Amino acid sequence: MSANQRPRPNPQSDDSESGDSGILNERILVLVFESINWDPHVLCLTACVNRKLRAIAKRLLWRKLCVSRAPRMIAALVNGAPNGRVGGGWNALAKLLFFCCGCDPTRNFWVNRASPGHFVKATRFSKTSGRSFLTKKCRGDLLYVSDPCEHPMGDNEEDLGVYRGVFRGFTKSKTRAYLIRRQVELEERIRCPYCGARVWSMTAAKLVPKSASRRLGSHEGRLEYFVCLNGHLYGTCWLARLSSDDEDDDYDEDDEDDEDEYYGNDAVHTKGGHDPVDETHES
Ligand SMILES: [Zn+2]
Numbered sequence: 001m002s003a004n005q006r007p008r009p010n011p012q013s014d015d016s017e018s019g020d021s022g023i024l025n026e027r028i029l030v031l032v033f034e035s036i037n038w039d040p041h042v043l044c045l046t047a048c049v050n051r052k053l054r055a056i057a058k059r060l061l062w063r064k065l066c067v068s069r070a071p072r073m074i075a076a077l078v079n080g081a082p083n084g085r086v087g088g089g090w091n092a093l094a095k096l097l098f099f100c101c102g103c104d105p106t107r108n109f110w111v112n113r114a115s116p117g118h119f120v121k122a123t124r125f126s127k128t129s130g131r132s133f134l135t136k137k138c139r140g141d142l143l144y145v146s147d148p149c150e151h152p153m154g155d156n157e158e159d160l161g162v163y164r165g166v167f168r169g170f171t172k173s174k175t176r177a178y179l180i181r182r183q184v185e186l187e188e189r190i191r192c193p194y195c196g197a198r199v200w201s202m203t204a205a206k207l208v209p210k211s212a213s214r215r216l217g218s219h220e221g222r223l224e225y226f227v228c229l230n231g232h233l234y235g236t237c238w239l240a241r242l243s244s245d246d247e248d249d250d251y252d253e254d255d256e257d258d259e260d261e262y263y264g265n266d267a268v269h270t271k272g273g274h275d276p277v278d279e280t281h282e283s
């Protein structure tokens with residue numbers, strides 16, 4: 001046996017280490033998670049139990065959870081990827097579905113204090129919204145973006161909006177090709193809160209179309225967003241207070257296909273008044 005092969009489980013060892021025990025049987029695990037509606041908190045805990053469960057979660061369970069909560073969005077994201085992979089892995093995508101990353105001040109977006117990330121009960125992701133974040137040249141890309149999550153910042157300040165999204169097949173996207181062709185530099189210190197990869201500031205790259213602020217309900221130039229090497233998008237904006245003049249502000253023609261919008265993870269289990277919004281889990 002070579003040094004890096006692990007010994008077979010000893011028949012007398014604890015059953016939880018054996019491949020045949022119920023908890024490591026993938027079909028049983030899937031049934032258990034189906035019965036609890038793929039509760040992401042339980043899956044976080046399960047993936048922390050040991051290396052085997054972490055590996056099963058990474059290969060199978062996070063994907064199943066994403067598909068169960070956002071079937072249409074996931075089907076669109078893996079279309080054309082024969083092995084059904086997503087950039088950054090399924091655990092990163094699951095985190096993106098369930099976790100608002102909050103906001104830290106950056107060189108292009110100043111806030112007085114950081115606003116922490118948190119679990120979210122429900123998020124609407126939409127490719128119609130995503131299209132508003134693509135410049136004309138990059139409109140062929142498929143991008144889903146969430147509605148902004150509102151973070152109150154105090155009485156005298158506007159609310160902060162925090163949003164997130166994901167590209168389909170980012171490695172082959174026009175957005176990535178454009179960033180590389182223009183030799184836009186990756187940010188020095190900032191890392192993607194979902195997968196840990198390096199990011200481009202779309203603000204620094206001057207790739208923020210006017211439609212993005214309109215879509216968010218922000219004013220032009222009062223937002224920033226980043227895209228990571230794996231195609232996750234996240235960002236912040238100041239949410240404009242509505243005046244009567246703003247209310248019938250017309251959106252662009254893209255709103256016609258709003259029926260394509262998709263409600264994501266709107267079924268997070270909450271038991272006994274337990275509120276997932278106040279928790280921050282590592283996933
Ligand atoms: Zn939030």
Ligand SMILES: [Zn+2]
Pocket residue numbers: 088092192193194195196197228229230231232
């Ligand atoms: Zn990422």
